[in-house]
Amino acid sequence: MIPAIEQLCEAVRAAVPDAVLEIIPSTPAAAQPALLVDGAHVVAVAKYLRDDPSCRLDFCSCVTGVDYLAKGSIEVVYHLYSVALKHGPVVLKVRAPRDLDQCRVPSLTPVWRGCEFQEREAFDLYGVKFDGHPDLRRILMWDGFQDFPMRKDYVPPADYEWEPTPHDEVLKRAKAGGGIMPPSAAVEVKK
Amino acid sequence: MITAPIANMTGKIETQTLEVSIGPQHPSTHGVFRMDVVLDGEIVRALKPVIGYLHRNHEQLAEKMAWLHSMPYTDRLDYFNSMTNNWAYALAVEKLAGIKVPERAEYIRVIMAELSRLQNHASAIGFLLQDCGAWGTPLLYAFREREKILDFFETVSGSRMMCNYLRFGGVRVDLDEPMLAMAREIVAKFPKFLDEFEKLMTTNEVVLARCQRVGILPKELAIAGSISGPVARASGVEYDLRKVDQYGVYGRFEFGVPVGPVGDVYDRYYIRVLEMREALKILQQALRDIPAGPAQAPEVKLRGFKIPAGDGYGRVEGPKGELGFYLVSDGGPKPYRYHVRPPSFINITVLEDMCLGHKVADAIIILGSIDIVLGEVDR
Numbered sequence: 392m393i394p395a396i397e398q399l400c401e402a403v404r405a406a407v408p409d410a411v412l413e414i415i416p417s418t419p420a421a422a423q424p425a426l427l428v429d430g431a432h433v434v435a436v437a438k439y440l441r442d443d444p445s446c447r448l449d450f451c452s453c454v455t456g457v458d459y460l461a462k463g464s465i466e467v468v469y470h471l472y473s474v475a476l477k478h479g480p481v482v483l484k485v486r487a488p489r490d491l492d493q494c495r496v497p498s499l500t501p502v503w504r505g506c507e508f509q510e511r512e513a514f515d516l517y518g519v520k521f522d523g524h525p526d527l528r529r530i531l532m533w534d535g536f537q538d539f540p541m542r543k544d545y546v547p548p549a550d551y552e553w554e555p556t557p558h559d560e561v562l563k564r565a566k567a568g569g570g571i572m573p574p575s576a577a578v579e580v581k582k
Numbered sequence: 583m584i585t586a587p588i589a590n591m592t593g594k595i596e597t598q599t600l601e602v603s604i605g606p607q608h609p610s611t612h613g614v615f616r617m618d619v620v621l622d623g624e625i626v627r628a629l630k631p632v633i634g635y636l637h638r639n640h641e642q643l644a645e646k647m648a649w650l651h652s653m654p655y656t657d658r659l660d661y662f663n664s665m666t667n668n669w670a671y672a673l674a675v676e677k678l679a680g681i682k683v684p685e686r687a688e689y690i691r692v693i694m695a696e697l698s699r700l701q702n703h704a705s706a707i708g709f710l711l712q713d714c715g716a717w718g719t720p721l722l723y724a725f726r727e728r729e730k731i732l733d734f735f736e737t738v739s740g741s742r743m744m745c746n747y748l749r750f751g752g753v754r755v756d757l758d759e760p761m762l763a764m765a766r767e768i769v770a771k772f773p774k775f776l777d778e779f780e781k782l783m784t785t786n787e788v789v790l791a792r793c794q795r796v797g798i799l800p801k802e803l804a805i806a807g808s809i810s811g812p813v814a815r816a817s818g819v820e821y822d823l824r825k826v827d828q829y830g831v832y833g834r835f836e837f838g839v840p841v842g843p844v845g846d847v848y849d850r851y852y853i854r855v856l857e858m859r860e861a862l863k864i865l866q867q868a869l870r871d872i873p874a875g876p877a878q879a880p881e882v883k884l885r886g887f888k889i890p891a892g893d894g895y896g897r898v899e900g901p902k903g904e905l906g907f908y909l910v911s912d913g914g915p916k917p918y919r920y921h922v923r924p925p926s927f928i929n930i931t932v933l934e935d936m937c938l939g940h941k942v943a944d945a946i947i948i949l950g951s952i953d954i955v956l957g958e959v960d961r
Contacts, residue, residue, distance in 0.1 A: 420680025421894030453923040505808020
């Protein structure tokens with residue numbers, strides 16, 4: 392069995408002494424508390440969780456981003472299981488500021504290969520840059536797309552056909568409260 | 583006059599690398615999927631999957647509607663298995679909210695999920711053999727059986743493929759006795775189809791020549807690459823969520839988890855045949871033991887359904903692999919975050935590793951053996 396989250400937290404603290412750790416509760420029914428790790432030490436913590444004989448979390452099941460607009464941060468969530476010992480999940484969370492320039496966390500693809508496409512998806516939809524990812528490109532949206540559509544403050548363009556990315560006019564209209572559709576979207580061809 | 587090249591020919595033919603874009607409109611890509619392939623002669627030297635042609639931001643849609651309203655949208659993820667998609671979403675929500683499901687509903691869910699598995703695996707290997715060049719016959723044999731199961735789904739839920747059948751805390755319609763009799767008949771007749779199918783295909787010389795030792799996925803890479811479902815088990819990873827998590831009432835049934843010795847295309851074909859036989863065992867036990875009682879927990883509200891704030895992850899063993907839902911609730915009527923963990927999407931992470939060094943024709947059947955559905959890959 393996987394040790395309780397408090398013991399796991401202590402074990403991680405002993406293995407990676409400088410890591411800043413925090414336990415985040417889930418809903419009482421789900422009972423999947425998470426371990427929040429600071430970005431600088433997440434790779435070391437991940438390697439410990441994968442290699443430690445009592446954890447052996449060799450299977451990174453699910454990677455995703457969550458945009459907490461009110462808190463001003465984007466959270467990347469990793470759900471880890473062990474195929475060898477058949478236990479889990481251990482939930483690993485990393486936070487980054489929402490600001491596009493600073494929104495970066497280290498990639499865990501070198502630790503678990505299965506993160507590769509899922510981290511690309513988190514980059515594509517949330518704009519999280521994963522340092523050390525071997526091939527960080529858009530995966531679901533098209534290459535010319537500029538914004539990150541799963542962010543909570545994303546404003547969709549009026550018409551994808553004519554306005555592939557939400558340019559200034561659309562954002563201005565949305566800010567003014569005039570709705571996102573222009574009076575005649577079809578004739579507004581960009582030069 | 584071509585004297586010079588022949589005179590220079592000393593046994594080695596120089597080839598040039600060629601970049602080919604297979605798809606998105608290619609019959610063997612199982613939908614709008616593209617592979618950018620670098621070929622040296624016929625040999626694959628690099629392969630990059632290109633996806634997103636069917637992307638509709640399913641997750642954002644779900645975050646803009648009430649919890650229950652996205653249940654019919656989950657049907658459209660893996661449109662072969664709407665029943666297991668429903669179950670994965672319902673299971674995640676029930677886990678977050680702490681809802682207990684009545685026993686009869688659990689049995690009905692097992693029956694529906696295992697019938698889904700039967701028709702999914704039958705058509706998956708039908709498509710795989712079609713990719714191998716067995717044009718029509720195996721696929722249509724498989725579709726003939728699938729049709730009977732879809733008829734059953736239609737009788738129960740009103741729809742053949744987009745069933746929208748499960749609800750939080752139960753199922754939408756209870757099974758009556760004629761419906762159960764229909765399911766029993768399907769289960770009784772299915773082994774005959776399997777035997778016939780195996781006689782045609784399992785030891786077929788062409789199938790053996792095309793599939794054995796092609797596209798081997800080593801066990802270590804399967805685990806590290808988060809590969810799940812029949813693809814992982816064909817590589818010898820003994821990991822079946824029905825056994826590991828024992829969600830629902832799977833702990834009560836006796837069934838085996840077949841694992842493959844090599845992890846090539848042939849193992850991925852045969853593992854599905856064996857899993858169908860195990861699914862039949864589960865179905866026989868479930869149809870025998872199904873208890874009487876309510877099929878829906880009465881305390882779960884349909885309108886104004888809310889979940890206490892927090893997050894959680896629920897997963898089921900879908901026919902294509904581990905299908906999970908990560909949900910975050912802020913206590914409101916809508917999910918704050920709704921994330922799907924689609925098995926097809928993650929299983930193509932290692933597609934390049936499996937295809938390198940093989941011929942381009944093998945790349946097609948390696949893709950076929952993973953069994954992807956683009957509705958789920960692109961979401």
